[in-house]
Amino acid sequence: MKIKDHFLSQEIFEIQETETKGVFKTSPIPFNISKYYESEDYISHHQDSGSLKEKLYKFLQSFNLQYKKNNSFR
Numbered sequence: 001m002k003i004k005d006h007f008l009s010q011e012i013f014e015i016q017e018t019e020t021k022g023v024f025k026t027s028p029i030p031f032n033i034s035k036y037y038e039s040e041d042y043i044s045h046h047q048d049s050g051s052l053k054e055k056l057y058k059f060l061q062s063f064n065l066q067y068k069k070n071n072s073f074r
Contacts, residue, residue, distance in 0.1 A: 008039050 005011050016027045030036070 005036070022067060 014027050015024045
């Protein structure tokens with residue numbers, strides 16, 4: 001499956017399922033993967049975990065991941 005990085009690079013990546021069902025990997029693995037995590041807007045880098053924005057983001061992230069988990073591979 002092909003996906004686009006809408007957050008930072010705008011690049012298209014291919015995601016492939018591994019031998020472990022439900023586990024995916026980027027293919028090919030980017031040579032310089034750290035560049036995808038350098039943005040100050042990347043929430044995981046924020047130290048202010050108590051802000052309303054951060055709490056809302058974490059809640060929505062958790063909800064989204066649970067939704068994807070429950071609705072994948074049907």
